[in-house]
Amino acid sequence: MQRIVIFGATSGIAEASAREFAKAGASFFLVARNAVALDDLGADLKVRGAASVQMRVADLSEVENLPALCREAGIALGGIDVALIAHGVLPDQEACLASCRKALETLQVNAVSPAVLMLEIAGYLTQQGHGHLVILSSVAGDRGRPSNYVYGASKALLSVLGEGMALSLASKGIKVLVVKPGFVDTKMTAAFKKGALWASAADVGRAIVGAVESGKTGVLYTPRWWQLIMLIIKHAPGFIVRRI
Amino acid sequence: MRVETDIARASWGNYPAESQRLTLLRDRHAPLPLEGDESVLPYGQGRSYGDSCLNTGGLLLGTQALDRFIYFDDATGVLTCEAGVTLAAIIDLALPRGWFLPVTPGTKFVSLGGAIANDVHGKNHHREGTLGAHVISFELLTSDGARRLCSPSENAEVFAATIGGLGLTGLVTSATIQLKRVASAFLSGRSIKFGNLDEFFSLSETFVGSHEYTVSWIDCLSAGDALGRGIFMCANQATADEVAAAGAKAGRHLPLTVPIMPPLSLVNQLTLKPFNWAYYHRQYTSDVARLWHYNSFHYPLDAIANWNRIYGPKGLLQYQCVVPRADQQAVSRALLAEISRSGQGSFLVVFKTFGARASPGLLSFPMEGATLALDFPIRGLSTFALLDRLDAIVVEAGGRIYPAKDARMSGETFQRGYPRLSEFLPFIDPRFSSAFERRVMRK
Numbered sequence: 001m002q003r004i005v006i007f008g009a010t011s012g013i014a015e016a017s018a019r020e021f022a023k024a025g026a027s028f029f030l031v032a033r034n035a036v037a038l039d040d041l042g043a044d045l046k047v048r049g050a051a052s053v054q055m056r057v058a059d060l061s062e063v064e065n066l067p068a069l070c071r072e073a074g075i076a077l078g079g080i081d082v083a084l085i086a087h088g089v090l091p092d093q094e095a096c097l098a099s100c101r102k103a104l105e106t107l108q109v110n111a112v113s114p115a116v117l118m119l120e121i122a123g124y125l126t127q128q129g130h131g132h133l134v135i136l137s138s139v140a141g142d143r144g145r146p147s148n149y150v151y152g153a154s155k156a157l158l159s160v161l162g163e164g165m166a167l168s169l170a171s172k173g174i175k176v177l178v179v180k181p182g183f184v185d186t187k188m189t190a191a192f193k194k195g196a197l198w199a200s201a202a203d204v205g206r207a208i209v210g211a212v213e214s215g216k217t218g219v220l221y222t223p224r225w226w227q228l229i230m231l232i233i234k235h236a237p238g239f240i241v242r243r244i
Numbered sequence: 245m246r247v248e249t250d251i252a253r254a255s256w257g258n259y260p261a262e263s264q265r266l267t268l269l270r271d272r273h274a275p276l277p278l279e280g281d282e283s284v285l286p287y288g289q290g291r292s293y294g295d296s297c298l299n300t301g302g303l304l305l306g307t308q309a310l311d312r313f314i315y316f317d318d319a320t321g322v323l324t325c326e327a328g329v330t331l332a333a334i335i336d337l338a339l340p341r342g343w344f345l346p347v348t349p350g351t352k353f354v355s356l357g358g359a360i361a362n363d364v365h366g367k368n369h370h371r372e373g374t375l376g377a378h379v380i381s382f383e384l385l386t387s388d389g390a391r392r393l394c395s396p397s398e399n400a401e402v403f404a405a406t407i408g409g410l411g412l413t414g415l416v417t418s419a420t421i422q423l424k425r426v427a428s429a430f431l432s433g434r435s436i437k438f439g440n441l442d443e444f445f446s447l448s449e450t451f452v453g454s455h456e457y458t459v460s461w462i463d464c465l466s467a468g469d470a471l472g473r474g475i476f477m478c479a480n481q482a483t484a485d486e487v488a489a490a491g492a493k494a495g496r497h498l499p500l501t502v503p504i505m506p507p508l509s510l511v512n513q514l515t516l517k518p519f520n521w522a523y524y525h526r527q528y529t530s531d532v533a534r535l536w537h538y539n540s541f542h543y544p545l546d547a548i549a550n551w552n553r554i555y556g557p558k559g560l561l562q563y564q565c566v567v568p569r570a571d572q573q574a575v576s577r578a579l580l581a582e583i584s585r586s587g588q589g590s591f592l593v594v595f596k597t598f599g600a601r602a603s604p605g606l607l608s609f610p611m612e613g614a615t616l617a618l619d620f621p622i623r624g625l626s627t628f629a630l631l632d633r634l635d636a637i638v639v640e641a642g643g644r645i646y647p648a649k650d651a652r653m654s655g656e657t658f659q660r661g662y663p664r665l666s667e668f669l670p671f672i673d674p675r676f677s678s679a680f681e682r683r684v685m686r687k
Contacts, residue, residue, distance in 0.1 A: 036273055040312050047313035047325075048337065187270050187309075190247045 001051055003077040005029040005070075007060060007117055008087025010037040012186025013136060016205025017084060022048040029073040031056045032087075060087050061109045063116045070120040079128060082212055083121045085114045086136040088154075090188045096150040103150055110154035115161055122165055125174045132175040132212055135162045139180045139221070142230045145241060159219070166217045175217045179208055182226040199223050246277045254304070256552050257293035259559030259622060259651055260679070266304040272312075272326055272417040276675075277305070278387055283677035286411040288328060288355030292362065293562040294651030295679035296410050302677060305415060307357055313337065314418060321423035322380065327357030327416045334423075335538075343423035344481075344538070346378040350594075352543050357416045362648040363408030363608040367457040367542070370599030374610055375421075376407035377601065382419035387675035391417070396604065405671035408605030410647055412672045412681055428487045429494060431457065431541045433479030437530045441472030441577055445614075448597045451478040457541070459596045463520040464580065464589035464618060472580050474595065475527060482535060490535045501549035509556035509621035511590055519591050545592070555621045560590075561651060563631055564609075564617035566598060567643035572614035575641040579616060579634055586630045590619035606668040609646045617649070628652060647680060658684035 004021055006014050009030035018028065022045040030045075032038045035057045042053040054076050058069060074080055088110045096103040118135060125131030140148055141155030162178035169176055183189065183198045199222070207222040221227040233241065246267050254264045266287060267277055276284065280303065287297055287304035298304075310328035317323075321343045323334065331345060332352040338344065349364040363376040372378070381395035384406055394403040406413045433455055438444050444460055451458055455478035462474035545551050552560065567575040576595075583589050594617045598610045620627050635657045638645065644661025645653045659665055665685065672681070 037271070040272075040314075043314050044312040047316045190268065190270075193249070 002026045002081045003029075003079055004082045004084065005031070005073040005077065005080055005121075006084045006086060007031045007114070008085070008136075010034055010041055011086045011088070011136075012188060012201040013181060013184060013204050013208070014084060014086035015041055016201040017086075017208045018045055018205075019048055019202075020205050020209035021082070022046075022050040025049050025051050027052045027077060029054045029056065029076050031058050031060065031069065031073070033057065033059055060113045060117075061105075063108070063113050066113065066116045067120050070117065070124055074124055074128075080121070080124060080131055082132045082134065083117075083125070084134045084136070084208075085117050085121070087114065088136065088188075090148075090151055093148055093150055106150055107154050110151065111157040114158055118158070118161055118165065122169060122174065122176070126169065126172050130173050132177065132215075133162075133165070134177045134179060134208065134212060137162065137178050137180050139182050139226050139230050141180070143234050143241065145244060163219060170217060175215060177211060177216055178219045179204075179211075180219060180221050180226065180230075182221070182223060182229070246279055248303070251290075251304075253559075254287070254290050255294060255297050255651075256291050257560045257562060257651060258552060258555070258557070259561065260295055260298065260300070261559065262298070262300045264298055264300060264304050265302075266306045268306040268309050269328075269415075270309045272310050272383075275389060276385060276387060276415060277303075278675055284387075284675055285678045286327075286357060286361070286415050288358035289330060289353055291351060291354045291358065293560070293649045294647075295683065296362075296647045296650065297358075298679040299677060300679050307355055307415075310357075310417065315420075318343075321425060322420060323423055324418060324420040325356060326418050327360075327382075328355050330355055331359060338423055339426070339429055339538075342425060342427070344426040345375075346422060346424040347372050347375040348542050350543065351546050353546060356419055356421070357411075360407060360416055360419060361409060361411045363603055363605045363610075364648070365598070365610050367459040367596065369601075369610055370452045370458065370597060371456050371601075372424075373599070373601035374408075374603045374605070374608055376604040376608060378422045378424075379407065379604075380420040380422055382406070383417045384414045385417050386414035386673050402671060404604060404606050405668055406605075408603065408608040409668065409671065410607065410678060410680065412676050412678060414673045414676065426481045427484050428482045429538050430482035430487050430492055431479035431536045431538060432482040432486050433457070433477065433534060433536075435527060435532045435534050436476045436478075437474075437524070437527055438476055439473050440470055441573065441580065444472060444474065444476060444595065445573055445597075447476045451476075452597065452599070454478075454480075456480050459594060461523065462580070462593040462595045462616075463524050464583050464593045465517055465520050465587065466524075467581070467584045471577065471584060472595075473524060474593075475524070477534075477541075479534075479536060479541060486535065492535050492537070494537050494539075500547055502551055502553040505553040506556055509558065509560075509623075510554040511560075511619070511621045513587060516587075516589065516591065523591070555619070558622040561620045561622055561627060561631060562617065562649040563620060563634065564615060564646040564649045565634065565638045565643055566609065566611055566615040566646075567613050567638060567641045568611060569597075569613040571641055572597070575637060575643070576614050576616065578637050582630070582633055582637065583618070586626075588620050588623065588627060588630060590621075593618040606664045606671075607647070607662055609644065609648070611644070613643065617646075650680070653684060655684045655686070 166176035283302035285299040307328035
């Protein structure tokens with residue numbers, strides 16, 4: 001039975017992943033800001049087979065509280081087998097450019113807060129001697145694009161931090177997985193027109209849980225073919241990237 | 245902020261095809277998105293065939309993301325979940341724990357909310373009645389912001405209006421249903437050929453007492469002495485011993501799909517006759533004992549994703565009627581003769597008898613008698629004219645047409661078939677409407 005802590009548990013991809021973990025009878029410590037949504041998620045996971053569900057309402061942008069929150073999760077579960085860091089926002093880029101404060105808020109929620117959690121959890125797992133740290137990043141972190149580079153920059157920080165941790169912690173028995181979903185149909189992207197490149201949260205959740213079950217470390221593009229798309233985009237000249 | 249998308253061909257029959265505006269609901273605790281002044285209609289999986297799930301010019305409230313379970317008691321089989329949960333998800337959850345749907349329609353890819361709104365029936369209607377008979381309660385959210393818990397004893401009138409109420413009485417946010425104990429994922433029974441309609445009715449009489457599920461396939465092109473020939477299937481839930489003795493395992497089913505819409509209907513005079521002939525003759529002996537996996541017994545068409553596309557861009561009209569038991573033989577013969585004469589019709593024509601168990605909804609479709617369901621590729625006016633002739637036979641006999649399958653019946657046909665309509669009308673929420681409601685419920 002796996003003991004799983006999820007930060008930003010009510011986000012679409014986290015919820016889909018949690019449903020998959022629940023089928024196998026996992027125990028959960030779920031952290032999110034919205035108490036009602038958290039209750040709904042907890043009830044759903046119990047019906048789907050979760051052995052136990054503990055819930056904690058918290059604002060993850062308050063980074064000074066995060067170390068204590070990680071310790072609380074570890075004590076509540078009696079050890080952590082999988083930690084999924086999934087919180088984040090998709091900011092209005094124009095608003096970020098117009099207001100420095102808005103941009104900093106975004107970086108706080110999307111980059112600083114998850115980075116603090118990654119470091120804290122990595123320390124916890126190292127002491128414990130095992131565990132799988134999973135970070136929800138994005139293909140948007142692979143290259144700055146005109147429409148979403150503030151969001152992209154925050155995800156780039158997580159990707160680089162995670163990749164480095166994956167390499168350095170492998171020798172200590174800790175697995176670190178950076179997940180880079182492409183376009184996913186969730187409440188975060190509700191306002192976008194959906195096309196053939198879009199995946200469902202359920203598919204991405206299944207891919208994440210499959211990767212954790214097979215002990216994967218490093219980077220997971222999901223759906224897989226985004227790896228090829230991003231390989232091209234990373235190497236494309238600026239005058240092309242400017243148009244996409 | 246309300247986010248809207250446009251969807252074309254939003255009902256399963258691909259007719260009518262007008263594009264619809266939809267906003268996805270994500271939180272069952274949230275108020276209805278009524279910022280505009282247009283009418284709204286709950287929309288689940290879009291598996292209704294005609295226009296009862298459409299609201300052209302208004303807004304659809306998509307329930308696909310209201311897909312959370314709320315409570316399940318393994319010991320009693322009582323399940324509470326959000327209205328957008330599909331029957332497929334309920335089976336995936338409940339069957340490994342020994343429970344199954346008490347009543348299921350011919351596809352599991354419908355939402356529970358949609359199943360309640362259409363008060364769906366299944367092959368065990370003669371024993372279990374409609375799904376509505378197994379609904380313990382639901383929460384109804386109306387445009388005045390009220391949330392009512394409705395059950396046969398609480399808000400009983402709203403309950404009766406909402407079961408089979410086609411989504412017009414408000415939004416069902418969550419529901420509690422009673423599941424049914426099963427010993428396996430299989431059904432055991434018999435598959436028996438019959439040469440004409442009289443033989444069907446005598447088989448039906450013989451087996452409804454001993455078998456929970458009965459259904460028949462009919463060759464809609466047969467005529468004369470062979471009018472209404474077909475294959476009768478009856479089954480009970482298989483015991484664990486029966487499954488073990490047969491060594492049965494769930495078949496791995498191939499991910500079949502109709503990936504694109506062909507430019508023309510593939511169901512036509514060239515294909516229909518050979519298919520029906522082969523389907524009737526593929527079973528050599530007249531009576532075969534069989535063991536079915538629940539998927540192949542209840543949901544044969546679910547194995548082929550997007551099967552509706554074989555009817556081409558013009559779409560299909562599904563037709564399902566029921567005629568009262570008193571004259572069921574003569575009226576069924578008249579209907580089949582009319583269809584056979586037209587040469588139209590489809591591969592899979594389903595025929596069965598409904599039992600006497602009363603439906604709880606004011607607008608529930610089933611009544612005791614015989615029900616016939618089949619698809620017609622839309623070939624233009626001749627198809628509509630044929631269905632009008634069938635309507636006349638059905639209405640004359642005191643029968644009715646199933647709204648979930650309809651896109652074309654007249655207001656008069658509907659109103660004569662559903663005498664409790666006047667009791668239902670006051671329960672329509674003033675902000676809710678559908679293309680179907682505007683077409684047939686208004687004078």
